[in-house]
Amino acid sequence: MTAARRHxxxxxxxxxxxxxxxxxxxxxxxxxxxxxKNIIIRISAAGLILMGPLAAQAEPLxxxxxxxxxxxxxxxxxxxxxxxxVTLSFSLKRDGSLIGAPKPTAINVEGDEKARxxxxxxxxxxxxxxxxxxxxxxxANGIAGxxxxxxxxxxxx
Numbered sequence: 325m326t327a328a329r330r331h332x333x334x335x336x337x338x339x340x341x342x343x344x345x346x347x348x349x350x351x352x353x354x355x356x357x358x359x360x361k362n363i364i365i366r367i368s369a370a371g372l373i374l375m376g377p378l379a380a381q382a383e384p385l386x387x388x389x390x391x392x393x394x395x396x397x398x399x400x401x402x403x404x405x406x407x408x409x410v411t412l413s414f415s416l417k418r419d420g421s422l423i424g425a426p427k428p429t430a431i432n433v434e435g436d437e438k439a440r441x442x443x444x445x446x447x448x449x450x451x452x453x454x455x456x457x458x459x460x461x462x463x464a465n466g467i468a469g470x471x472x473x474x475x476x477x478x479x480x481x
Contacts, residue, residue, distance in 0.1 A: 399450045405439050407481050408481060409430075410444050411429050414451065415470060416467050416468065422451075425448070431443075
């Protein structure tokens with residue numbers, strides 16, 4: 325065997341790359357296909373990393389502080405609306421899903437009626453997207469039917 329076959333990185337026209345996910349050897353003609361493969365692998369790995377918060381919710385929530393933190397983690401506020409907040413009133417079933425629709429009880433939104441509607445709708449959708457919560461049996465027995473309020477606000481407000 326020649327030195328080039330033992331170490332493809334030294335062969336003219338070959339490239340060698342190593343990154344976090346894999347080691348690949350390729351010729352320049354194969355570059356486009358491998359670029360796409362690398363992109364797909366990296367997107368897949370990023371997806372697994374981002375699923376970390378979802379995996380963390382796999383363990384049942386044991387306290388209302390944990391419930392509040394889980395719901396706030398789902399809050400995606402409209403970036404074009406500043407200095408605003410809405411308080412939602414809602415009830416949960418034992419299975420962690422909503423009883424009925426959340427109701428806004430206090431609305432403080434800068435801007436016109438459209439901004440107000442957008443902000444309230446975004447808070448409600450964020451809450452709904454976070455549910456059902458995985459509640460511990462002890463918490464689930466005490467939570468059902470109780471009315472809770474939670475404030476959703478832009479950062480710094």
